[in-house]
Amino acid sequence: GENVEQHPSTLSVQEGDSAVIKCTYSDSASNYFPWYKQELGKGPQLIIDIRSNVGEKKDQRIAVTLNKTAKHFSLHITETQPEDSAVYFCAASPTNAGKSTFGDGTTLTVKP
Amino acid sequence: GAGVSQSPRYKVAKRGQDVALRCDPISGHVSLFWYQQALGQGPEFLTYFQNEAQLDKSGLPSDRFFAERPEGSVSTLKIQRTQQEDSAVYLCASSGDRARPQHFGDGTRLSIL
Numbered sequence: 001g002e003n004v005e006q007h008p009s010t011l012s013v014q015e016g017d018s019a020v021i022k023c024t025y026s027d028s029a030s031n032y033f034p035w036y037k038q039e040l041g042k043g044p045q046l047i048i049d050i051r052s053n054v055g056e057k058k059d060q061r062i063a064v065t066l067n068k069t070a071k072h073f074s075l076h077i078t079e080t081q082p083e084d085s086a087v088y089f090c091a092a093s094p095t096n097a098g099k100s101t102f103g104d105g106t107t108l109t110v111k112p
Numbered sequence: 113g114a115g116v117s118q119s120p121r122y123k124v125a126k127r128g129q130d131v132a133l134r135c136d137p138i139s140g141h142v143s144l145f146w147y148q149q150a151l152g153q154g155p156e157f158l159t160y161f162q163n164e165a166q167l168d169k170s171g172l173p174s175d176r177f178f179a180e181r182p183e184g185s186v187s188t189l190k191i192q193r194t195q196q197e198d199s200a201v202y203l204c205a206s207s208g209d210r211a212r213p214q215h216f217g218d219g220t221r222l223s224i225l
Contacts, residue, residue, distance in 0.1 A: 034213060043116070043156065043216035076152075078219055089154050098143050098207070099168060100214065102154030
């Protein structure tokens, strides 16, 4: 089955700096890669996603890159703000299957 | 609200008791997923429904876990003879179809004493 590894497990940055979180996956059949933000006591909220036919996607301060050959994808947050502090999860889903395999999360702290 | 609703938000049970967790998906969403999230870890897949059909139950840890969605809308996850290792947050997600993003509820935090 699919295995997703996520690094780093914790990340602390100053407000205004950039944050990068990296994930690798094992199943070449995976073609959908969402990123979620989870705040304490809440469910994961989708912040951006990318499909395997695209190498990069951007939405305001958030961008995701995908390298299918190397089986890794990354989340980039620019101009970080204290409200970006949360746990971030990457996930991978195979073609025609709904279930997602998640990484173990990155706790991002943005210091004012 | 139009989001995924889960109840109860918190459930405390004694070891050996049965529990039932409810999920109300977003109206019209055909796909429904259950995940288990242990403290400090990512969600782990349990089972998946498309309408009333349970298409994948490969993630259910044992035969004590049972899920149903009889009318293709509300789903219930039942755990029989609970054990301490069942303590976790149980998350439900729904999507318009299996190719679309999943929308998560806020989960049920289950504590087994």
